[in-house]
Amino acid sequence: xRYALLVLGxxxxxxxxxxxxxxxxxxxxxxxxxxxxxxxxxxxxxxxxLAAPPQDEPHLVEAWVKLNQAHGTQLQVCIAxxxxxxxxxxxxxxxxxxxxxxxxxPFELTGLGQLIDLGxxxxxxxxxxx
Amino acid sequence: xxxxxxxxxxxxxxxxxxxHGSSWLREGLDAALVAAAFGQAVSLLFQGDGxxxxxxxxxxxxxxxxxxxxxxxxxAMYDIESLFLDASSxxxxxxxxxxxxxxxxxxxxxxxxxxxxxxxxxxxx
Numbered sequence: 001x002r003y004a005l006l007v008l009g010x011x012x013x014x015x016x017x018x019x020x021x022x023x024x025x026x027x028x029x030x031x032x033x034x035x036x037x038x039x040x041x042x043x044x045x046x047x048x049x050l051a052a053p054p055q056d057e058p059h060l061v062e063a064w065v066k067l068n069q070a071h072g073t074q075l076q077v078c079i080a081x082x083x084x085x086x087x088x089x090x091x092x093x094x095x096x097x098x099x100x101x102x103x104x105x106p107f108e109l110t111g112l113g114q115l116i117d118l119g120x121x122x123x124x125x126x127x128x129x130x
Numbered sequence: 131x132x133x134x135x136x137x138x139x140x141x142x143x144x145x146x147x148x149x150h151g152s153s154w155l156r157e158g159l160d161a162a163l164v165a166a167a168f169g170q171a172v173s174l175l176f177q178g179d180g181x182x183x184x185x186x187x188x189x190x191x192x193x194x195x196x197x198x199x200x201x202x203x204x205x206a207m208y209d210i211e212s213l214f215l216d217a218s219s220x221x222x223x224x225x226x227x228x229x230x231x232x233x234x235x236x237x238x239x240x241x242x243x244x245x246x247x248x249x250x251x252x253x254x255x
Contacts, residue, residue, distance in 0.1 A: 040161075120170070
C-alpha cells in the first residue's frame with residue numbers, strides 16, 4: 001500500500017513524532033511504500049536543522065533525514081506554518097533578510113495544496129497529532 | 131436515533147478546537163480553503179469545543195491572535211457550504227443553533243459516521 005503521514009506535533013513536546021517514526025518503520029518493514037511525510041501546525045518544528053537534543057535522547061530530525069535517505073520518502077513542510085514559526089530555508093531566509101536559515105534539504109518548504117494532492121493520491125494518509 | 135441524509139464529498143475537515151487560545155482552528159480552516167481552491171468538494175464538521183468557532187459576535191480582540199470569524203465569512207466564497215456540527219457538543223456547551231454565525235446542520239452520531247464514510251479524505255484538526 002502507498003502511505004503518507006501527516007505530523008502535527010512538535011518534536012520532544014509530544015509523542016507525535018516518535019509515534020510517526022515508529023509507524024513508518026513498521027509499515028516499511030511490512031513491505032509497504034511511504035511516499036511522503038507532511039509537516040503542518042507545530043509539526044513543522046521537526047524540520048529544524050538546528051535541533052541539538054541531549055545524546056541520550058533519539059535525534060528526531062536526523063531520524064527523518066535517515067528515512068529520506070534509506071527509502072526516498074519526501075519530507076514536505078507547509079511553508080505558511082513554517083515561516084511564521086521561524087523555519088526558513090536558504091531561499092526564504094534571503095528573501096526575508098535573515099542572517100541564517102533553519103531548514104535544509106531533504107526537507108522542502110511547500111504549499112498546503114501538496115497535502116491535499118497527497119491525501120487524495122495515496123491509499124492511506126495517517127495523522128499524528130499531539 | 132435517525133440518520134440524516136449527509137452529502138458525499140472529496141474532503142471532510144473536522145475541527146475540534148475553539149477559535150481562541152491556539153492556532154488549531156485557523157490552520158484547519160486554511161487546509162479546507164486550500165482544498166476548495168484546488169477544486170475539491172469540501173465539508174466541515176465542527177465537533178467538541180470546535181463548535182465554539184461558529185458563535186456569533188467574535189472578533190480578534192486583544193488576544194493577539196488573528197481569530198477565525200473573518201475566515202468563516204469567506205467559506206461561501208470558496209463554495210464551502212456543507213457545514214455540520216456535532217449536536218451533542220453544542221448541547222454540552224449549553225448552546226443552540228440560534229446563536230451561530232453560520233447555518234451548520236446538527237448531526238447525531240450515526241449521521242457523523244455516515245459523513246466520515248462518505249468522504250475520500252478526512253483531515254482532523
